[in-house]
Amino acid sequence: MTDYAEEQRNELEAIESIYPDSFTAVEATLRFTYVEKYPDEPPLWEIHSQENLDNSDVEDILALLQQQAEENLGMVMIFTLVTAVQEKLNEIVDVMKTRQEEEKRRKEKEAEEAEKVAFQGTVVTIENFLVWKAKFELEMAEVRRKKLKEEEQTGKPKLTGKQLFERDHNLDTSDIQFLEETGNNVEVDESLFQDIEDLDLDEEDPDFDPLQMGSDED
Numbered sequence: 001m002t003d004y005a006e007e008q009r010n011e012l013e014a015i016e017s018i019y020p021d022s023f024t025a026v027e028a029t030l031r032f033t034y035v036e037k038y039p040d041e042p043p044l045w046e047i048h049s050q051e052n053l054d055n056s057d058v059e060d061i062l063a064l065l066q067q068q069a070e071e072n073l074g075m076v077m078i079f080t081l082v083t084a085v086q087e088k089l090n091e092i093v094d095v096m097k098t099r100q101e102e103e104k105r106r107k108e109k110e111a112e113e114a115e116k117v118a119f120q121g122t123v124v125t126i127e128n129f130l131v132w133k134a135k136f137e138l139e140m141a142e143v144r145r146k147k148l149k150e151e152e153q154t155g156k157p158k159l160t161g162k163q164l165f166e167r168d169h170n171l172d173t174s175d176i177q178f179l180e181e182t183g184n185n186v187e188v189d190e191s192l193f194q195d196i197e198d199l200d201l202d203e204e205d206p207d208f209d210p211l212q213m214g215s216d217e218d
Helices: 004-018 055-071 078-120 126-153 161-167 169-182
Strands: 028-033 044-050
Touching (some): 028 078, 044 055, 055 078
Antiparallel strands (some): 028 044
16 A cells, blocks of 8 residues: 655655755745645645746746646656746746847847937938028027127127127128038039139120120021
8 A cells, every 4th residue: 555645755855855945946936735645646736926927937837737747647746846847937037038138139229220320410401401590590699689788788889780790790601610510511513603704794895796696607
């Protein structure tokens, strides 16, 4: 006759020597309860506590325990069950590490793309330059207005229109300086323009007939 109690005591001593503190796997604590006819009948088990496991992971572990218990009926099986769960938890941890590495690479790629965009800056076009220029001129006009108001309040003499023009004459070159600073140049096809020296604008030719231009034939 099988001495179930003796087999259970012997297995319990062996398990305690392997796991001196608790029956704990990597991410879960398992609790087993012997039934009267164990190992001819499977023990009772439950996941006493767990960390970082999804519901699907818990369901997979419970299904694994059931499968392993059915395959090992008639033999002491607690160590086999715990080992199977440990291997399953290792697989889960590997999946987590893979996901973390993929997420890390994704964030690094996004950071590189953002840095690349920031480094390239905004390409200067005629349209956005004109928008910037109009905004800049409004801002400068407001600055000048405030400064004049401050000078009037402090008793400084008010500048004449000519003085204001001479003081702000540097704005004539601000457009070119802006393009040079941004590293973008506006290319102009010089062939579209005729040399000003070729145009006799100051001399009048009494024999000039615009209807005869473009042909030397009679």
